[in-house]
Amino acid sequence: MIVTIIGPGLIGGSIAIGLRESGFSARVIGVDNNPAHAARAVELGLVDEVRPLEEAVQKSRIIVVATPVDSLTKLLPHILNIIDNEKVVLDVGSTKTPILAAVENHPNRARFVATHPMAGTEYSGPEAAIPGLFAGKCCVFTDIEKSAPDALGICHQLYAALGMRITTLGGNDHDLHVAYVSHISHIASFALALTVLEKEKDEDRIFELASGGFQSTVRLAKSSPETWIPIFRQNRDNVLDVLDEFINTVSRFRTLLIKKDFGKFEELIRHANDIRRIIDPK
Amino acid sequence: MIVTIIGPGLIGGSIAIGLRESGFSARVIGVDNNPAHAARAVELGLVDEVRPLEEAVQKSRIIVVATPVDSLTKLLPHILNIIDNEKVVLDVGSTKTPILAAVENHPNRARFVATHPMAGTEYSGPEAAIPGLFAGKCCVFTDIEKSAPDALGICHQLYAALGMRITTLGGNDHDLHVAYVSHISHIASFALALTVLEKEKDEDRIFELASGGFQSTVRLAKSSPETWIPIFRQNRDNVLDVLDEFINTVSRFRTLLIKKDFGKFEELIRHANDIRRIIDPK
Numbered sequence: 001m002i003v004t005i006i007g008p009g010l011i012g013g014s015i016a017i018g019l020r021e022s023g024f025s026a027r028v029i030g031v032d033n034n035p036a037h038a039a040r041a042v043e044l045g046l047v048d049e050v051r052p053l054e055e056a057v058q059k060s061r062i063i064v065v066a067t068p069v070d071s072l073t074k075l076l077p078h079i080l081n082i083i084d085n086e087k088v089v090l091d092v093g094s095t096k097t098p099i100l101a102a103v104e105n106h107p108n109r110a111r112f113v114a115t116h117p118m119a120g121t122e123y124s125g126p127e128a129a130i131p132g133l134f135a136g137k138c139c140v141f142t143d144i145e146k147s148a149p150d151a152l153g154i155c156h157q158l159y160a161a162l163g164m165r166i167t168t169l170g171g172n173d174h175d176l177h178v179a180y181v182s183h184i185s186h187i188a189s190f191a192l193a194l195t196v197l198e199k200e201k202d203e204d205r206i207f208e209l210a211s212g213g214f215q216s217t218v219r220l221a222k223s224s225p226e227t228w229i230p231i232f233r234q235n236r237d238n239v240l241d242v243l244d245e246f247i248n249t250v251s252r253f254r255t256l257l258i259k260k261d262f263g264k265f266e267e268l269i270r271h272a273n274d275i276r277r278i279i280d281p282k
Numbered sequence: 283m284i285v286t287i288i289g290p291g292l293i294g295g296s297i298a299i300g301l302r303e304s305g306f307s308a309r310v311i312g313v314d315n316n317p318a319h320a321a322r323a324v325e326l327g328l329v330d331e332v333r334p335l336e337e338a339v340q341k342s343r344i345i346v347v348a349t350p351v352d353s354l355t356k357l358l359p360h361i362l363n364i365i366d367n368e369k370v371v372l373d374v375g376s377t378k379t380p381i382l383a384a385v386e387n388h389p390n391r392a393r394f395v396a397t398h399p400m401a402g403t404e405y406s407g408p409e410a411a412i413p414g415l416f417a418g419k420c421c422v423f424t425d426i427e428k429s430a431p432d433a434l435g436i437c438h439q440l441y442a443a444l445g446m447r448i449t450t451l452g453g454n455d456h457d458l459h460v461a462y463v464s465h466i467s468h469i470a471s472f473a474l475a476l477t478v479l480e481k482e483k484d485e486d487r488i489f490e491l492a493s494g495g496f497q498s499t500v501r502l503a504k505s506s507p508e509t510w511i512p513i514f515r516q517n518r519d520n521v522l523d524v525l526d527e528f529i530n531t532v533s534r535f536r537t538l539l540i541k542k543d544f545g546k547f548e549e550l551i552r553h554a555n556d557i558r559r560i561i562d563p564k
Contacts, residue, residue: 116491118491118492118493119493119494120493120494120495121494122495137493138490138491138493140491167490167491169487173485173487174491176485177485177487177488177490177491178491180477180478180481180488181478181488181489181491181492181493181496182491182493182495182496184474184477185474185495185496185499185500186495187532187535188470188473188474188499188532189499189554190535190550190551190554191470191528191531191532191534191535191554192466192467192470192528193554193556193557194531194550194553194554195462195466195524195527195528195531196462196463196557197553197554197556197557198527198531199462199527203455203458203459203462205451205459206459206462206463207463207560208420208449208459209398209400209420209422209449209456209459209460209463209464210400210463210464210560210561211400211401211402211419211420211463211464212401212402212403213402213404213464213467213468213501213502214463214464214467214561215561216498216499216501216502217467217470217471217498217499217501217502218467218557218561219495219498219499219561220495220498220499221554221555221557222555222557222558222561222562223551223555224551224555225548225551225552225555228551229544229547229548229551232539232544232547233542233544236539236542239539240536240539240540242477243532243535243536243539244536245477245480245481246473246474246477246532247529247532247533247536249473249476249477249480250469250470250473250525250528250529250532251529252473253469253472253473253525254522254525254526254529257514257518257521257522257525258522260515260518262511262514262515265511265514266507266511268472268476269472269505269506269507269510269511270507271476271479272471272472272473272475272476272479272503273503273504273505273506273507274475274479275475275478275479275500275503275504276504278489278492279492279496279497279500279501279504280504
């Protein structure tokens with residue numbers, strides 16, 4: 001099947017690699033409004049060719065829209081305007097409510113499947129695309145009752161070809177869940193990086209002792225604002241709620257340190273250790 | 283050279299592995315007041331034998347004290363009481379000021395070298411010991427003017443055998459720096475884990491979408507209270523200062539979200555991206 005990837009960057013480019021390697025797609029067309037990115041996607045072999053949006057859509061059975069989430073709300077209605085009933089359109093955005101709202105009453109709504117493959121790195125652009133990014137990870141389909149069964153079936157096959165397991169959620173639940181397990185991690189990481197970078201102004205050797213633990217907590221602070229500002233903008237209300245809870249929890253540790261209540265501090269650590277059940281299930 | 287490791291867990295056990303593999307030490311003796319840990323250290327081949335403290339010290343040229351930092355302040359003066367002028371004692375603790383104070387006026391102070399190999403994982407105990415833990419990482423020697431040159435030379439050789447580069451700092455500077463690049467990361471990680479675990483009570487599927495980004499930021503939340511409570515107790519004042527700065531920084535993100543000031547939010551992210559210079563220097 002011919003697939004168009006709009007935005008062959010970290011996510012879109014890694015999907016292109018996976019669809020070609022698995023044999024799911026013999027031909028992948030790229031669309032990118034950044035000419036340097038478009039040229040790089042061809043050079044790197046992520047896509048076979050780059051074409052203007054309308055031509056690419058017309059030639060393809062499947063259109064994967066992998067742009068930042070703010071442009072999704074504009075692009076998706078336009079793409080649904082120009083497709084026929086055989087084609088399937090899917091997005092891969094990290095927020096869902098505004099995207100689902102943007103296409104809610106579109107006559108071709110059933111040809112669209114709202115998906116979120118939960119995988120990524122702190123890098124972006126075509127150079128960031130890598131093989132195997134999605135293997136064993138979870139992909140969320142949201143509000144599936146609005147999509148046609150054949151469109152869902154094709155998306156299912158596509159993500160299975162990438163090695164993903166698929167789950168379903170309502171769009172609102174999705175946005176709340178990702179605020180907890182993804183968006184807040186990024187803010188914590190940005191804040192940690194800024195705290196130490198600020199100290200570097202007085203203590204220029206401060207990073208000399210940084211080891212693996214520091215690196216893993218600030219890794220996400222390398223993430224690009226081009227990707228993340230639109231996400232925080234669209235998921236602002238959920239992120240604010242989680243941020244309040246996070247600040248309260250950090251403040252509890254602070255209060256216990258002030259009071260030297262290390263008994264209660266230890267209880268909190270033991271409770272936090274329960275995260276092993278989630279990320280270390282063996 | 284015969285080396286005694288007091289506390290052959292994550293750090294002590296990994297040192298034992300490295301000293302044997304590099305040929306630095308033909309014989310490593312373990313000391314552990316937990317009989318199960320002692321037996322496991324022998325079974326795993328971390329140490330050749332386990333002996334009572336006094337006997338092990340008497341048989342060894344080098345004594346590495348790798349216990350939690352609260353017991354270091356009691357153990358170190360005792361060990362310095364029973365050594366002769368040929369032996370070298372070193373600790374590997376994550377805090378330095380209280381440890382340096384505990385031996386400050388000891389007649390054998392010059393035989394002691396205060397070191398902190400900056401490496402580790404979120405695991406603990408003999409099972410956590412791994413080869414190559416220290417390779418390419420940084421080891422800090424603190425207050426070296428209080429140690430005899432020959433003792434410093436031996437410690438230098440020991441850490442070189444583990445593949446570490448060595449730097450020096452005053453004890454107070456060390457404790458401030460590790461508050462920034464290690465201790466605060468742990469609190470952020472514990473708080474993040476607790477925030478999501480709390481939400482799990484209402485939303486039992488909350489972790490279903492957790493991916494690599496979440497895992498890397500909460501990895502440290504698996505760290506044991508046995509190691510970390512004594513560290514937070516000893517470095518409380520520095521950790522409190524850094525915690526205040528971290529809370530202020532997270533709160534800035536919160537205020538910008540409330541005000542929908544995404545221009546300023548983007549500036550903060552771009553500034554945080556400067557962390558690439560530190561952890562991604564290519």
